[in-house]
Amino acid sequence: MKLDEFMKELEMDAKTTRARFMNMDKMLLKFLRKFPEDHSFNDLTEAMKVDDWNCIERAAHTIKGVAGNLGLEDVRRSGQEMVDDVRAGNYDRLPGEYAELSEAYEKTCSLIAQLED
Numbered sequence: 001m002k003l004d005e006f007m008k009e010l011e012m013d014a015k016t017t018r019a020r021f022m023n024m025d026k027m028l029l030k031f032l033r034k035f036p037e038d039h040s041f042n043d044l045t046e047a048m049k050v051d052d053w054n055c056i057e058r059a060a061h062t063i064k065g066v067a068g069n070l071g072l073e074d075v076r077r078s079g080q081e082m083v084d085d086v087r088a089g090n091y092d093r094l095p096g097e098y099a100e101l102s103e104a105y106e107k108t109c110s111l112i113a114q115l116e117d
Contacts, residue, residue: 001116003028005089007022009111010027011073012073013071022071026108029115035108036112040059044098047059057086063105064082067108074108075108079101081101084099
């Protein structure tokens with residue numbers, strides 16, 4: 001899959017994302033490929049199993065930030081919702097938000113695996 005196809009599939013703001021990487025697609029591809037290697041999603045998954053609110057907030061915040069920098073808006077938005085709800089004490093909303101984040105994360109990682117140079 002070409003980078004342009006990837007960005008279209010995820011409805012990314014290609015212009016803004018590319019500008020963040022100085023219009024260097026090779027650098028953007030390098031960082032996109034590192035996204036699935038980050039341990040934050042696994043940390044979040046484990047924290048959700050034991051209702052560790054601090055770890056949930058920290059992992060979701062990291063996911064939000066990394067995804068935001070890469071222009072992965074669906075993942076960023078889902079991570080932000082989780083951060084906001086942990087901070088507000090709306091713990092009952094977290095399972096649904098985690099499901100949304102999981103879906104966006106898995107789709108994104110699957111598409112990243114298909115990226116060509």
